[in-house]
Amino acid sequence: MSLMKKFVAPKLERGGMLEIMRLGEAQQESRTFDASWILSSSEEMHRSARSGTRREVACGLLHNFASRSLVDQIAVGKSIVWQYYRKDAHHSYWNGCSTGELLDGVLANAPAINFVNLLMGELWPQQVMKKANMYLSNCELDFFRAEAIKACELDNSVKPGVLHEPEACHWSPSSLVGVKFACDGRDVKEMAQVVQDIHDGPVGSSKHNKFPGLAWGVPMTTLANITLATDGTRRSNPFAIAASWLQKVVLRNEGLFPGTMDEAALDSLWVAAQVEFGGLLHTDDPNLSRLRDSGTKLLTWHGINDQMIPFQNTINYRRKVEAIMGAAYEVDNYYRVFLAPGVEHCGGGIGPVPKDPLEALVNWVEHDEPPETLDAEILDHEGDLVTQDLCLWPGVSHHMGIGNVKRASSWSCIGGTERPVLAEQVVQQNFEYGSMQQPWQVNPELDANEEKKHPDRAGQFLGDLKDRLEGLGMGLLVE
Numbered sequence: 001m002s003l004m005k006k007f008v009a010p011k012l013e014r015g016g017m018l019e020i021m022r023l024g025e026a027q028q029e030s031r032t033f034d035a036s037w038i039l040s041s042s043e044e045m046h047r048s049a050r051s052g053t054r055r056e057v058a059c060g061l062l063h064n065f066a067s068r069s070l071v072d073q074i075a076v077g078k079s080i081v082w083q084y085y086r087k088d089a090h091h092s093y094w095n096g097c098s099t100g101e102l103l104d105g106v107l108a109n110a111p112a113i114n115f116v117n118l119l120m121g122e123l124w125p126q127q128v129m130k131k132a133n134m135y136l137s138n139c140e141l142d143f144f145r146a147e148a149i150k151a152c153e154l155d156n157s158v159k160p161g162v163l164h165e166p167e168a169c170h171w172s173p174s175s176l177v178g179v180k181f182a183c184d185g186r187d188v189k190e191m192a193q194v195v196q197d198i199h200d201g202p203v204g205s206s207k208h209n210k211f212p213g214l215a216w217g218v219p220m221t222t223l224a225n226i227t228l229a230t231d232g233t234r235r236s237n238p239f240a241i242a243a244s245w246l247q248k249v250v251l252r253n254e255g256l257f258p259g260t261m262d263e264a265a266l267d268s269l270w271v272a273a274q275v276e277f278g279g280l281l282h283t284d285d286p287n288l289s290r291l292r293d294s295g296t297k298l299l300t301w302h303g304i305n306d307q308m309i310p311f312q313n314t315i316n317y318r319r320k321v322e323a324i325m326g327a328a329y330e331v332d333n334y335y336r337v338f339l340a341p342g343v344e345h346c347g348g349g350i351g352p353v354p355k356d357p358l359e360a361l362v363n364w365v366e367h368d369e370p371p372e373t374l375d376a377e378i379l380d381h382e383g384d385l386v387t388q389d390l391c392l393w394p395g396v397s398h399h400m401g402i403g404n405v406k407r408a409s410s411w412s413c414i415g416g417t418e419r420p421v422l423a424e425q426v427v428q429q430n431f432e433y434g435s436m437q438q439p440w441q442v443n444p445e446l447d448a449n450e451e452k453k454h455p456d457r458a459g460q461f462l463g464d465l466k467d468r469l470e471g472l473g474m475g476l477l478v479e
Helices: 002-013 029-033 059-085 115-121 124-132 138-152 188-200 240-250 263-281 289-294 311-325 357-367 423-429 448-453 457-462 465-470
Strands: 046-048 052-054 093-097 105-109 226-228 234-236 297-303 335-340 373-379 385-391 396-399 411-414
Touching: 029 240, 059 263, 093 357, 105 357, 115 240, 115 263, 124 188, 124 234, 124 263, 138 188, 240 263, 297 311, 297 357, 311 335, 335 373, 335 385, 385 396, 385 411
Parallel strands: 093 105, 105 297, 297 335
Antiparallel strands: 046 052, 226 234, 373 385, 396 411
């Protein structure tokens, strides 16, 4: 609810209406970690002498969770607006995290695309540790993570403590073999292989098993968590949401513990889960033609340090969309993705979090102002405000080499999508580069007073670099 208050409350003050729902399930938020709500009632339970208590999936609740409740919510919300105001809502938006033509804009943050693959893949780190019989402590996992960040940070002079482009990091934990560190004094070589396998992701017997693994720099302690017995024995502690879905929905057997399954068993169950639930729950159709044709805008931001849903999941989907919907710049007309370095699942972490992505979506829908960056900020551990402009993917934020690393003005987006030059842009750029002649002076038919409309010549040549240079706080003034 804190995110709702932050992003939605200002819209309510301007005459909006907020509607909140739980995907068809009216229980407490804590039930998110317990999938038993999606099973049939206890009266329909039956017992097997071999496998223990077994309950069937309630198909109606499953359909509600997958999509039906969303459609109903939109219809009910629009009806309430009409009944209260006696006029239709002029725009409608969806604002969700971790979960077409009915809406004007969709803000889908850290989306759980490929839902079944995600849930099964979240058990992968536990399988790696079980197979190696090497359960790593939080201290050990954090040591390897810190070393990866240290090896792949931007350069020696800029050390923000997060990775802006983890896919470009080719670090290997095996480089630490022989290094001593203050945790539990165990052999680094065996631990290094476990960490490498967690990063690489599963390579099972089925080509349908798709989980990207955890990128370098992402916290591993959520999915690779363990428990410690009184005698010091380390034991598997699978991520609660994934474990509950496997146990109660896929297996329909509350007597089995996922932590006891080997890799072959998990691989087999992964395939079975895809067959039974993939078509309904994956929500990974890359054909967005109906969304495009309806004029709906889809805006997504995803924390690079998301420890539950790897950011690569979103990027993989975006690439699939481009593969069938056209070039990247065409997809950008209705679907844009922004990555937030250092930000964990739906917020948290040490990276700047988007200030108001919903406002950016509203401006795109209602004022035809597609966002090129998202303003983000956070208070660091020293209490200082850290600001950042999140770049439109595939652009990446790079430090310009001068200025305060905590200020957005010291950074610039590079490597973004190239877009065709529009006809009106060609006219503006058609001037003699070897002179000081301005583009609006080339065409004699232009109004003689046109130059008065363009007083900012530095801005004409340097784009937003002028503002960035002046924003460095070094007394620079570009005339």
